[in-house]
Amino acid sequence: MTTAYIESPLGLTLIKGDEKGVSQISCLDGVCGGPAQDGLxxxxxxxxAxxxxxxxxxxxxxxxxxxxxxxxxxxxxSVWQLLRAVPFGTTQSYLELTRHLGDEKAIRAVAAANGRNPLWIVVPCHRIVGSDGSxxxxxxxxxxxEWLLKHEGAWPVSVKGKASATAPGQLSLF
Known part of the structure; x- marks a missing residue:
């Protein structure tokens, strides 16, 4: 397993993996600079990556x-595979995601899986928004x-033809 770090506009990004593939990508809070890699x-x-x-x-x-x-x-x-199908510059709601799985009642489980995504940006959980676009x-x-959605041209979010620009401090559970 090797580790690399890259600087990004959102902070230092950690990338871990081996010859089988990348297993973790995350943004590190409160860390400036860092080694380009772990020495290996x-x-x-x-x-x-x-x-x-x-x-x-x-x-x-x-x-x-x-x-x-x-x-x-x-x-x-299965949820992460669906997330990878959400195209750059678009968003999808948690409800739409659960519909693709065939079980609208799984919305909380889908949200939990989304929250456990270990591959920041690459498995684009940032593209999942509330049903009202929040x-x-x-x-x-x-x-x-919000930065990632703006970077991809998907902000403000459009839901069924209506623009939503919910302030980052306003949360919607689904």
Missing amino acids: PLDEPVAQ AQQLTEYFAGTRQTFDFLISPAGTAFQQ LTGYAGGLWRK
């Missing part, structure tokens, strides 16, 4: 194609979610 030669998927995330933040990349290997339950994996909880902080 980077496994190829980690090096590719660092490069592709740098391109994403520079505005020259919209999709990612390096190997990933996030650890999670079968249900979490920003909802985000592990990296709502200010980061």
Whole structure:
């Protein structure tokens, strides 16, 4: 397992993985600077992730194609797979996500799986919003979610033809 760090507009980003794929991408709060890597030669998927995330933040990349290997339950994996299908520059509600799974009653479980996503940005949980277009909880902080949506041109959020610009401090559970 190797680790790389990249600077991003949202803070220092940690990338962990091995030859099987990247298992963790997260933004570190309260940390400035840091080593470019952990001293070991980077496994190829980690090096590719660092490069592709740098391109994403520079505005020259919209999709990612390096190997990933996030650890999670079968249900979490199915939710994360659906998240990867939400295109750059768009949003989807938790309710829409549960409908794709075929069980609207699973909305809380879907929200919990979304919150346990170990691959920040690459599995784009930031693209999931409330049914009214409001920003909802985000592990990296709502200010980061708003920044990412603006970066992708998906802010303000449009829901069924209506624009919503809920302030980051206003939360909607679903």
